[in-house]
Amino acid sequence: xxxxxxxxxxxxxxxxxxNITCSHNNIATNDYITWYQQFPSQGPRFIIQGYKTxxxxxxxxxxxxxxxxxxxxxxxxxSLSDTAVYYCLVGDPPRGQNFVFGPGTRLSVLP
Amino acid sequence: xxxxxxxxxxxxxxxxxxxxxxxxxxxxxDTVYWYQQGPGQDPQFLISFYEKMQSxxxxxxxxxxxxxFSDYHSELNxxxxxxxxxxxxxxxxxxGQGARKLFFGSGxxxxxx
Numbered sequence: 001x002x003x004x005x006x007x008x009x010x011x012x013x014x015x016x017x018x019n020i021t022c023s024h025n026n027i028a029t030n031d032y033i034t035w036y037q038q039f040p041s042q043g044p045r046f047i048i049q050g051y052k053t054x055x056x057x058x059x060x061x062x063x064x065x066x067x068x069x070x071x072x073x074x075x076x077x078x079s080l081s082d083t084a085v086y087y088c089l090v091g092d093p094p095r096g097q098n099f100v101f102g103p104g105t106r107l108s109v110l111p
Numbered sequence: 112x113x114x115x116x117x118x119x120x121x122x123x124x125x126x127x128x129x130x131x132x133x134x135x136x137x138x139x140x141d142t143v144y145w146y147q148q149g150p151g152q153d154p155q156f157l158i159s160f161y162e163k164m165q166s167x168x169x170x171x172x173x174x175x176x177x178x179x180f181s182d183y184h185s186e187l188n189x190x191x192x193x194x195x196x197x198x199x200x201x202x203x204x205x206x207g208q209g210a211r212k213l214f215f216g217s218g219x220x221x222x223x224x
Binding site for chain 1: 115141142144146153154155156159160161166167169199201203205211212213214215216217218220
């Protein structure tokens with residue numbers, strides 16, 4: 001599975017757009033990029049997934065350049081409730097093979 | 112919509128005791144994952160099952176065992192508990208059609224005293 005590198009922490013203010021970049025230089029052809037959000041004492045929650053270019057849903061956007069060696073999670077107009085840890089996972093494991101959670105990014109949204 | 116159900120939500124045990132954690136996946140999900148998350152740490156993969164067979168194994172101690180039953184629920188059995196086993200244990204499930212997207216339960220908080 002591809003190793004990922006994310007910033008350890010980020011601070012933002014309410015109403016701002018937040019971009020979290022994940023580096024995955026050894027991404028394989030079949031790998032997908034998936035982002036999860038985790039609040040304290042809760043299980044991770046799926047945010048968005050993509051393979052290439054741009055994906056947008058009601059929560060976030062995911063930008064993936066042509067070489068796919070990095071990806072950027074974009075959270076528009078964050079609020080205090082977006083304070084959480086964000087994990088980038090890269091892979092396309094056969095059914096049941098492990099998804100590895102690397103060090104996530106601790107986002108703190110300030111008033 | 113139905114979610115992944117884990118029980119119990121909290122569990123307190125003493126050293127050298129045993130514990131059993133249960134996970135009920137989303138209906139029609141055939142794959143279950145177990146993760147351990149210590150305070151301030153990232154989730155660590157323990158073990159996974161696909162169609163009732165062990166699929167992959169991570170950093171799971173030999174004192175731990177797990178299985179997936181015919182109804183697809185899974186149990187994580189932990190014996191000779193140690194203080195270091197205190198953690199949040201998550202179960203996640205997925206189906207064949209969405210094998211890249213995991214749905215997590217709320218976790219079991221295990222405290223070993």
